[in-house]
Every structure is written in structure tokens, then in C-alpha cells.
Amino acid sequence: MVIATPDQQDELTLLELLDHVLTTGVVIRGSLVISLAGVDLVYLGLDVILTSVETALRQLPAGGTLAGALPARAPRNRKSG
Amino acid sequence: MLAYCITETEPDIQVASVGLEGHAIRSLTESGLRCFISDYGKEAAGKPVRESALTFSRVLQDIFGQLAIIPFCFPTLLPSEAEIAGFVRENADEYRKTLSRLRDSVQMDVHISLPEQKLEAGDESGTDYLKKRLSRHQHLERVAEELRRAAQPWIQDWRQREVAAGMRGHALVARGLAASFLEKMAGIEIPAGFHVRVTGPWPAAEFLKEK
Amino acid sequence: MPDQKANPEANDSVALSMPETSGATGRIECSPENIEQGLAKLVLSLIELLRQLLERQAIRRMEGGSLTDQQVEEMGQALMKLEAKIHELATSFGLTPADLNIDLGPLGRLVD
Numbered sequence: 398m399v400i401a402t403p404d405q406q407d408e409l410t411l412l413e414l415l416d417h418v419l420t421t422g423v424v425i426r427g428s429l430v431i432s433l434a435g436v437d438l439v440y441l442g443l444d445v446i447l448t449s450v451e452t453a454l455r456q457l458p459a460g461g462t463l464a465g466a467l468p469a470r471a472p473r474n475r476k477s478g
Numbered sequence: 479m480l481a482y483c484i485t486e487t488e489p490d491i492q493v494a495s496v497g498l499e500g501h502a503i504r505s506l507t508e509s510g511l512r513c514f515i516s517d518y519g520k521e522a523a524g525k526p527v528r529e530s531a532l533t534f535s536r537v538l539q540d541i542f543g544q545l546a547i548i549p550f551c552f553p554t555l556l557p558s559e560a561e562i563a564g565f566v567r568e569n570a571d572e573y574r575k576t577l578s579r580l581r582d583s584v585q586m587d588v589h590i591s592l593p594e595q596k597l598e599a600g601d602e603s604g605t606d607y608l609k610k611r612l613s614r615h616q617h618l619e620r621v622a623e624e625l626r627r628a629a630q631p632w633i634q635d636w637r638q639r640e641v642a643a644g645m646r647g648h649a650l651v652a653r654g655l656a657a658s659f660l661e662k663m664a665g666i667e668i669p670a671g672f673h674v675r676v677t678g679p680w681p682a683a684e685f686l687k688e689k
Numbered sequence: 690m691p692d693q694k695a696n697p698e699a700n701d702s703v704a705l706s707m708p709e710t711s712g713a714t715g716r717i718e719c720s721p722e723n724i725e726q727g728l729a730k731l732v733l734s735l736i737e738l739l740r741q742l743l744e745r746q747a748i749r750r751m752e753g754g755s756l757t758d759q760q761v762e763e764m765g766q767a768l769m770k771l772e773a774k775i776h777e778l779a780t781s782f783g784l785t786p787a788d789l790n791i792d793l794g795p796l797g798r799l800v801d
Contacts, residue, residue: 421683604765
């Protein structure tokens with residue numbers, strides 16, 4: 398069992414700090430940038446949420462298809478415009 | 479403009495840390511909330527993520543040491559203060575409720591890992607493979623449950639999710655009890671083969687939404 | 690050990706390419722020297738993310754008892770082969786399993 402507080406300076410704690418600020422918290426727009434030799438070229442703005450088939454099927458009207466059921470909702474806290 | 483976090487307007491606090499590139503941390507007040515920001519210029523964009531993110535997290539820790547925060551993911555960049563104020567205004571009701579609910583609470587993280595077994599030569603059946611994965615999953619759930627039960631008196635809420643290395647549990651704990659929570663966890667015996675790491679206190683980022 | 694999702698390399702830089710509202714961004718950096726490996730890392734990391742999601746769902750279905758023995762066997766075979774294939778491909782690009790947990794920012798949590 399290892400116990401640690403965020404003020405510690407070891408590598409694992411630093412990685413954990415990074416993990417917190419890079420993956421949690423309010424997101425206005427999530428994106429991924431792929432760059433080539435330092436030049437930003439490709440921007441992926443992902444608004445689609447992955448969901449399980451069962452959850453999607455539960456939301457289907459009778460006789461509906463899966464394509465119609467996948468949510469295309471805006472990410473939470475999305476700024477309009 | 480780089481956004482750091484949102485807090486209530488009381489108590490008034492002092493931020494000792496500086497932001498990225500030595501820019502001062504300031505706050506704007508909007509709809510009964512305070513949002514901490516700093517300038518963000520082109521020179522910051524060229525710097526390594528690790529250094530910038532660590533500076534950012536130190537500012538968060540500074541503010542969080544004094545009151546509850548809703549952190550922004552790093553980096554959250556907006557063109558102007560007006561845009562930030564607008565964003566806060568749009569979500570003010572939700573954020574006020576969240577901060578009120580989490581005012582005196584902190585998040586403690588419990589990382590449970592179980593090293594993956596080496597890949598078999600490929601002789602096992604598909605069913606055996608899935609059963610092995612199921613058994614691993616159930617084992618992790620049992621250990622998570624044991625830890626959760628041991629910490630029950632401290633826990634206001636608990637969320638957990640499976641990750642590649644094992645399981646992550648997040649406990650919502652009263653701020654004043656963070657230290658004794660860690661003490662309690664330190665004394666718990668862990669089953670052989672498992673590795674557990676307990677850290678905190680953190681801002682309650684996993685509890686922003688009421689489940 | 691914390692799940693090493695955040696593993697930014699020392700020479701990464703923060704993206705400031707979006708003039709409008711920009712949230713948290715993960716960055717994949719490719720250079721002429723490591724272009725193949727960089728792209729392989731991206732592709733394999735995304736496949737690995739999907740594999741974990743598929744496995745989680747498969748186990749849930751199996752636990753729920755809604756599958757035939759045949760379905761369980763075939764799903765297990767497919768997942769087993771997928772895991773082995775990902776390892777094989779990663780190795781051929783000089784990547785370790787740890788390399789496949791690249792920084793996708795909050796997008797890496799979409800598969801929860």
C-alpha cells in the first residue's frame with residue numbers, strides 16, 4: 398500500500414497531477430491535434446460519445462435501427478457558436 | 479486567456495502562485511461565482527506540455543488548498559475575459575449548486591492494480607480467455623469493495639471505474655478528514671498480487687455531476 | 690501504480706491552433722525521424738482503447754447470461770486474437786504496451 402499527497406515531488410505523483418489536469422475537469426471542447434514536424438495539421442473535434450450497444454438499444458423506438466439511436470448530443474458545457 | 483478554475487465568491491482568498499509564463503493569476507466575478515484566469519500568449523504555446531501542465535496544477539493546488547474548486551481541464555483557452563464570463567454565466571446555476579454541494583469535501587483516489595498475466599501461447603479457448611478476464615474483473619471489484627467498506631465511515635460518496643491496469647476508486651470525503659482517511663487506508667491489508675496506491679486530497683472533479 | 694494515461698513527451702508543445710474557443714487538447718507529435726512510429730502509436734492506441742471497451746462489454750454480457758456458449762467462445766477467440774495482434778504490431782514498431790496509453794486528453798475517457 399502506498400500513500401501519497403499531491404505536494405510530493407516524486408515522478409509518480411507528478412504523473413498523477415498531470416493526469417488530473419489533462420483528463421478531468423470542465424471541458425469546453427475536446428479535441429485532438431496531430432502535428433507533423435512541429436506543424437499542426439489535423440484537428441479532430443470529437444463530439445460523438447461512445448456508448449454501449451445495450452444502452453443504445455434501450456433508447457430505440459420499436460423497429461428502429463441502431464444508426465438512428467446513437468446520441469449526437471453536444472458535449473456538456475458546450476459553448477454555442 | 480487561460481482558465482484555471484471556478485469557485486464561490488466567499489471566502490476571499492489570496493493566490494500566491496504565478497501562472498504560465500509568469501503571468502499573474504487574476505479572477506473575474508460573474509453570476510455569484512469567481513473564475514480564475516491568466517494571460518496566455520504565443521510564447522506559452524511553444525513550451526512543453528509537461529512543464530505548463532505542472533505549473534497549471536500548482537496554481538490549482540494553491541487555490542484548492544483554500545476552498546472548493548471546479549477545475550478546468552488543461553488547457554482551456556478562450557479569446558477574452560468576456561467569453562469566459564459568458565461561459566460561466568451560461569452554466570452559473572449548475573456550478574453554484576455543485577460548489578455548494580462540494581463546499582467542504584475533497585476527493586481521495588484509490589488506484590488498484592493487478593499485473594496482467596503473460597499472454598498464453600494461444601492454446602486456450604475463447605471461452606477460457608473470457609472467463610479469465612471475467613475472473614480478473616471480479617477479483618478487482620472484490621478488492622475495491624473491501625477497501626470501500628473499510629473506509630465507509632469517511633465516505634460521503636464513491637465512484638469507481640475499470641482501467642487498463644486495474645481499478646480506480648474515488649472517495650468523496652470531508653475536507654477535515656482527509657488525513658485520517660489516508661491513515662485508515664494505510665493500515666489495510668492488501669491481498670497478494672495486488673498493488674494499491676491511495677492519494678489525495680484532490681479537487682472533487684469526479685463528483686461534479688450528481689449521479 | 691497510477692494508470693499512465695498522461696504521458697506527454699518532453700518535446701511536446703501545447704496546441705494553440707484554434708482561434709476560437711478551445712478546450713483541452715491532446716497532442717500527437719510526429720517528426721520525420723519517427724513518423725511511422727508516431728502514426729502507429731496513434732492508431733494502435735485508439736485500437737487498444739476500443740479493445741478495452743469491447744472486452745468490458747463482452748464480459749458484462751457474459752456475466753448477464755444473455756449469450757449462448759457459441760457466442761461466448763467466438764467473442765473470446767476474437768478478443769484473444771485482437772489482443773495478440775495489437776501486441777505483435779506494437780512490437781514491430783518498437784512500441785511497448787505502456788506506449789499505447791498516449792495522451793488523448795479527456796477524449797481518452799470517452800470509453801468509460
